Amino acid sequence: MQTIKKKGFSPSKKSEPQLMTMANKALDLVSLHQKNLTRAAVVLAAVVVIAAGYTLLQSSNDKKASAMLAAAQGFYQEQAAGAAPDYARALEGYRDVFKKYPRTTSGAIAQFYIGNCLVQLNQPAEALREYEALAKKKFVDKGLAGLAYQRMGYVYSALGKQTEAITSFEQAEAVLGPGLATVELAKLYERSGNGAEAQKKQKVIAEKLGGTTFAPAVQGAAASGAAAPPAPGPAGK
Template sequence: MATYKKRGYKPGTKEEQNTAVEDHSTTAEVFNTLDEGANKTEEWVARNQKYIFIIIGVAAVVILGYLGYEEFIQEPKEAEAANEMYMAQQYFDNALDAQGAQSDSLYNMALTGGQGKFGFEDIIENYGSTKAGNLARYYAGMAYLSTNQYQKAIEHLDDFKSDDEILAPLAKGGIGDAFLQLDQPEEALSYYEEAATMRDNNFTAPKFLLKAAMTAISLGDGEAAEEYLTRIEKEYPESAEANKVAAYMGQAQAMQQ
């Protein structure tokens, strides 16, 4: 156990003197060991400094390269892609208000371009890594869905990645719509279920719960349909879909008798 000694204290007995010598010797050994360790570290650094500088240099290049890429390449590319999106979006919006062949023509122009401007497919190909390129996948998927090109709709909507409150479930539900048109109701139902639970809002959740209920009825699963419809009644009573629950609830319950 260490004992505190006052300042100026001198060992008196022979035993105390021997202890003092041992303490001094031990301390000296510790410092010698530290000096030796420091010398070895310095020698190692001296021998390997070339490699150390290379590693530091590579790290600096990576960091500076990333910052430069973001500032001088990615940001201008984002702005350029967003600018290219304008005309394609105009064609898409106009197609929503049009009818029949005119609507199909506008969707195709939105997809392939017109008046010397890119369509969604061009934007995906040239700016796929940008936010606009990702959004173009959503628009393209919906345009293909509206023009009965269901497999392409599924591919583009599946590639679309988003955390958006509305677009994310709409894309997922759009895949369900495409599968339903391809006469694959089981797959459609699974996508409607997923779309209904992705976000808890008064627009997409009841929309896809109702589609799930209708699909379940078509599959002869009245019990599942009743569960979806009951959720609309209880959780989204103010939604537009709540007004349609009664009509489908009768069918769902009749199937269980």
């Protein structure tokens, strides 16, 4: 029977050069990754610096916009001496804020008041465009968007456009929850002959608004058909 002899291991003369080659390749690979990591670190640092700079810029813009907004508010509100508000000058001021700082909180509030001024200056179509543009912005505060829809409801109602008014008040209620929009919806549904929907809103008023400070007033307005007070501006202005 043939015997299978076990061969002993004999290092090849090329083993050492091959190992050196592999080691060099590994070092090159590490070096390459180090370069890439260094680049990534530099890019990350640049992004951090840019982000910090953007934050500081936004903070500076917010302060400037806030000061300009306060100046415009001075014309919008009744003057200390009893003089009537100057809506034309207020409109000019709000537009200046919105033009220069549209993506700030003050810029968004300014756009809301642009709509308010246009209503006071008997330009409802322009006002509706401003309110709608504000309400549909992705970055705008949810509460401010709801107020914009609510104001649209009042403007449409004043124009005799009940269908559009109902749509706007429904959007406002969806964003803000039960409130003035609910009261207006109860009245509008009643006027349009939709008693079922009117009763639903009256039920919401009774259940959700019973403990609020303005509940008696709004319930009385809904029952009598009288106009409820207009939607307040941001921060109660």
